[in-house]
Amino acid sequence: MIELENVAYSYGGGELLSDISLKLSPGSFHFLTGPSGAGKTTFLKLCYGALLPTAGHVRLFNRDVRLMTRDDVALSRRRVGVVHQDCQFLDHLPLADNVALPLTVSGRSKLDEAADLRELLSWVGLKNRADALPPQLSGGERQRAALARAVIMSPDVVLADEPTGNIDWEMSQRLLQLLVELNKMGKTIMVATHDMNLIRAAKTQVQARVLRIANRRLHLAGADL
């Protein structure tokens, strides 16, 4: 699915990530941890082709991202659902339209969309907020909407960057539930998070590996978690 080989990345200053290799196999569940500023968001961006590695190779669905055209990258976004850390929406469109945006831009038919959309919104508990504009949503509602938007295309991979950053424990449990459900449906999941409790809770439900970025490297975190 996604494969990194001796990847390094720097924003111009010193190297932020170096010599990182990882293979995300289908159906796997990963957590990504590390101190703030370690490069978790950067790592995820490398994974979905938003950034190109400064050294090494990233392969998305067996294709080197460096050789992909802008259109290829756009098309790959439809197979990789991303929940961004700063979930951004089109503020002038109601929530339902925002969640359906990936379908809209891919030119899918609008017929089966409506039913799917209602189901999806109730799945993330936003059925009653369908007509709200994004600026009217709470942080947690935004994150759930972002998750719904990330999965509406039924992607093979879901990458979530701090999906529980703004929400209370109960709601983050619900969100985890959703991610676990997706994983059980065969999706490959990677979640960047600071929240150790969330990881512990997840480990009781699903076989998850925990990766940690520290000192520019990617480590497999110990079993003590």
Added chain:
Amino acid sequence: MTISVSQIVEFIVGDAQADRAVPPSGYTANLTTFSAAAMAFLAVFALALSLAAGRLADRWSDELARSSTLRISAPADQKETQTATALRVLETTPGVASARALTDAEQRALLEPWFGPDLPVDTLPIPQLIEIIEESVGYDAAGLRLRLTAEVPGAVLDDHTRWRRPLVKAASRLRVLGWLSLGLIGTAMAAMITLAAQAALSANAQVIAVLRQVGARDSYIARAFVRRFTLRGLTGAAVGTVAAMVAILLLPSAQGEGGFLTGLGFQGLHWFWPLLIPLLAAVVAFVATRTAAGRKLRELP
């Protein structure tokens, strides 16, 4: 590249969903439409100027090539003989197709605008006019003058070239300037739309970033902008064109030779030419926005 009608219709009708993805841009949109209207208005006048100047140049150079006048001022008793001599001279002049003395009635008609219909032409010492029709190669005016001074002392050859040639030149120049103005108007419109489109793309950088995140291709994003600006260019130019055509239609018209000012307008099938202006404006807007979007979208992260 072939574009089918259905593609154009689809482009104009558009994808309502996709269109909503980019927020409406308020009054700057109206500015674009207004500028397109103003440009089209000017373009119609430039076109009218070129066409009128062209007609004038053609007509003048046509007449220039074809006719000249010989004026015979002689005492009444000699007028007839001198006229006959002049006609004989002209008959033997190479390059003259025909020569003909104007009748009294014709001379009266020429003077009528100044002196009224009741002028007793026959009792007045009015010069006799001879109309000369030239062959396409023309004749040697200087040689003819020499022969005439010898044989017809009262003859003055007015070959029209003297005063018409600069006018023809001016008219041709005016026509070129008209076309040049049209070109400049088109370029200015392209520049204006490029600026407006770039501003719109920059103002919507956030929207574009979101669309990218959810997998929109550049062509998809560009289309929303291209469609808007093309339609603005088209409607603005259509309004401006119609306004200018009405203005030209309402120009006071006076029949007759001289009126270059009143001749500014369209004749016959030429009325169809300005109708092309909105279409050209749409094409200019389409190309300008597409180029601007292509460049800007590569720039934006």
